[in-house]
Amino acid sequence: MTKRDFFRIIIKVFGLYSMFLALFTFLPSTLSNVVIYKGEVWMILTILGSILLIIALFFILLFKSDFIIDKLGLDKGFDDDKLIFGDFKNEQIFKLAILLIAGFMIIDNVPNFMFEVINIFKYKVSHKPIYGHEVNYFNFFSSIVNIIIGFIFINNYKSISSYLDKK
DSSP, X not given: OXXXXXXXXXXXXXXXXXXHHIIIIIHHHHHHHHHHTTTOHXXXXXXXXXXXXXXXXXXXXXXXXXXXXXXXXXXXXXSOSBOOOTTOOHHHHHHHHHHHHHHHHHHHHHHHHHHHHHHHHHHHHXXXXXXXXXXXXXXXXXXXXXXXXXXXXXXXXXXXXXXXXXX
């Protein structure tokens, strides 16, 4: 593997991780702000601007990684052109990264899901939520969606990694 390939993989994995992080944390919280501010124009414009900026950043990170490597000169200044990682190939590194990202999505959202289930159950039984917390169906459904998407990524990690490995 060349150092250019290594930096290309690192940039794409970072872009993929950032995309999931923003998609499943930033977007739900901003959508809840639209509800809180009752759809005021300045809030909608701020959210649309943020979403367009995030989409542009992800497009650059995922599909223009060579441009970033050239502009930052990441592959310059090394003694050797080759990096030796043993038997790892690009697609295997992508598979590992996708499995880690999906695992983090599941691990991060299972506690929220369980807390919301217990809180909703307590509210349904006694008409009082857990002390200091309100019943939040938005967090409940957001954690369900994140867990499901994590499992979908774990089940389809081979096809996703082959898609990301295209040059």
